[in-house]
Amino acid sequence: MHTYIPRKPDRTGKVLVGLGLFFVVTLLVLPLVLIFFSAFRSGWQLFTSNLMDSDMISAIKLTLLVAVLTVPVNLVFGTLIAWCVTKFQFFGKKLIIALIDTPYAISPVVAGLCYLLLYGNQGLIGGWLDDYGIQVIFAWPGIVLVTIFVTSPYVARELIPLMESQGNDEEEAAILLGASGWAMFRRITLPNIKWALLYGTVLTTARAVGEFGSVAVISGSIRGQTNTLPLHVQLLQQDYNSVGAFTAALLLASIALLTLILKTIFEYLQNKKHTTPA
């Protein structure tokens, strides 16, 4: 296996690196700086008063509720599916993998539409739930369901390549030595996939908090009630409250930055774990 060792750029290399850095700064760094600048442009007081606004607080609370309900579901089922498709050979495995990837291919608005049709008053499940007086659409349960859909691939997708590369040997040894299924998972599998699992969780959280299109369809954007933080960004911008919009954006951008930092740390730890034994 040949891996290329990077070296100091020559003259052409310097031009290429310069050009690359130019685009990174204009397209990726400048937007981040602008968010911080615009949120604090009119001073600390306006920032905090926007932050303490009752609609903002309820948007933050709803967004956190959605994340708290979404992430554990996708964490558990993502791990189960990864276990099932990496440790066993069976008929229909490709179909399951294709189904996991489907939410990637579906545009957020289309995802919202699917859930609207299914859980709306005339929908298959929605009509039935309506008889019991349970409202899904234009309410928080709908937001949670569609967010589960949109973020369903992330944990499984992080785990599958890693678990595939690790093979079954260690787990099989544990079982042969008499470990119970749960003991095997806790003592062998979990330590092996720990960091990838954590990163999958972080990514799911970040996407759950930031989902816009599908939630916009399903929530009805009722101010103070079904308005998540990303929807609130749009609402504030439409109100010409630029500082408010950027205040909400700042909260979301901070979560994104935290995600990137954690990703770097987790990847480093996973690789270290992956290469040290042998």
Place this chain on the structure above:
Amino acid sequence: MLPGFKLSLGLGVFYLSLIVLLPAITLVLQTLEISWDEFVFYLTDPRLIAAFKVTFAAAACASLFNGALGLLLAWILVRYEFPGKKLVDTLVDLPFALPTAVAGLTLSALFAQNGWLGRWLVPLDIKVSYTFIGIVIAMLFTSIPFVVRTLQPVLEDLSLEYEEAAASLGASRSQIFRRIILPHIRPALLIGMALSFVRSLGEFGAVIFIAGNMPYETEVVSLMIFTYIGEYNYPAAAAVAMLILAASLLLLLVIQVIQSYYGRRHRKI
């Protein structure tokens, strides 16, 4: 041999059916209820056709640009050592981590006529916010990581020996690039650009902030679907959604074919 097969398969299939399959089937069923005449009526609306043109053209521009930018970024990240390299590598993922609404809000402020970047484009008579270019910028921003991340491993695999051999036989730099490097990375480049295209077709959050959303001019298909839903015109929304979904799935199938073809050829060597 290992435990938990029935448990994980059973719960996994249950979850996928409920979360993915059932909603998707609902959309298909809703589309099947539409008569052919209705279907044609919805899809021949000139405003919708204009939106389709804008969306496909902008997605094509965005993925072409991302092809070039992604190649450049992947190349410098793999080949060269420079200060801040680790930071650049991390920042490439920003568009995946940043909520699309935040991206849209920020890009439209950045490229507005009095914005940090927009003001430099005013003397050149280039308007970005609320125009077609704005849509392209929003789409390319949200899909920057695709090409970089598909190219990086392939470039890392590319052995330097072939290039050295070509150089020692008197090949120029552009010849080496065209004859040695490009054939090796072409499948990954195509896959990255196709992924970026699919993502751009469905992009909503980032686009609507910057596009201005003028009917016939800067309105994208996802916004049309959103508008139909707002008008409770679910059949029209479902018809258009079905079309966009079919286009995306077809492209992903093409990607699969490229991948398996490339995989087979790769193993032969």
